[in-house]
Amino acid sequence: MDHISPVLERWYSNKKLPEFDVLLEALKDACNNICSPNSRELYVIFDGLDECSPKRQNEIGSLIRRLLGFSGVRVYVTTRPKTTAETYITSDLPDPFRIQIAARFEDINNYLNSELQNHDRISPAFKTRIVKVISGEAHGM
Numbered sequence: 001m002d003h004i005s006p007v008l009e010r011w012y013s014n015k016k017l018p019e020f021d022v023l024l025e026a027l028k029d030a031c032n033n034i035c036s037p038n039s040r041e042l043y044v045i046f047d048g049l050d051e052c053s054p055k056r057q058n059e060i061g062s063l064i065r066r067l068l069g070f071s072g073v074r075v076y077v078t079t080r081p082k083t084t085a086e087t088y089i090t091s092d093l094p095d096p097f098r099i100q101i102a103a104r105f106e107d108i109n110n111y112l113n114s115e116l117q118n119h120d121r122i123s124p125a126f127k128t129r130i131v132k133v134i135s136g137e138a139h140g141m
Contacts, residue, residue, distance in 0.1 A: 031066075041072045041074060043074045044067060044076070045077075046075070049077055112135065
């Protein structure tokens with residue numbers, strides 16, 4: 001964090017989240033600094049892009065395209081598969097690297113059963129129904 005924006009430092013020292021525009025400017029500054037001879041790589045992570053409004057997705061998509069023009073900048077994006085966000089972000093990229101992560105049916109069952117085991121007021125039959133319904137609807141999420 002040796003090149004963190006002074007503006008961001010003020011926000012974080014006050015334990016507040018910066019506004020989107022402030023983050024955007026700090027990111028642009030970091031990209032401009034990456035062009036200096038003594039700079040290192042810059043890793044930028046956008047998590048949950050599909051949870052943003054379409055307007056923000058467009059803004060972030062434009063920013064990602066701009067970031068990819070800098071050497072030394074690595075961009076990672078997480079989004080649910082087969083969403084508008086994924087399609088928009090990857091449409092212009094020549095060969096995006098994708099990793100699909102999904103919980104297995106057994107993982108979901110194990111998690112739900114462990115969470116429900118301490119709830120004595122729920123009947124065993126209803127616990128079974130809860131696990132069956134949620135696991136059946138999760139589709140790897």
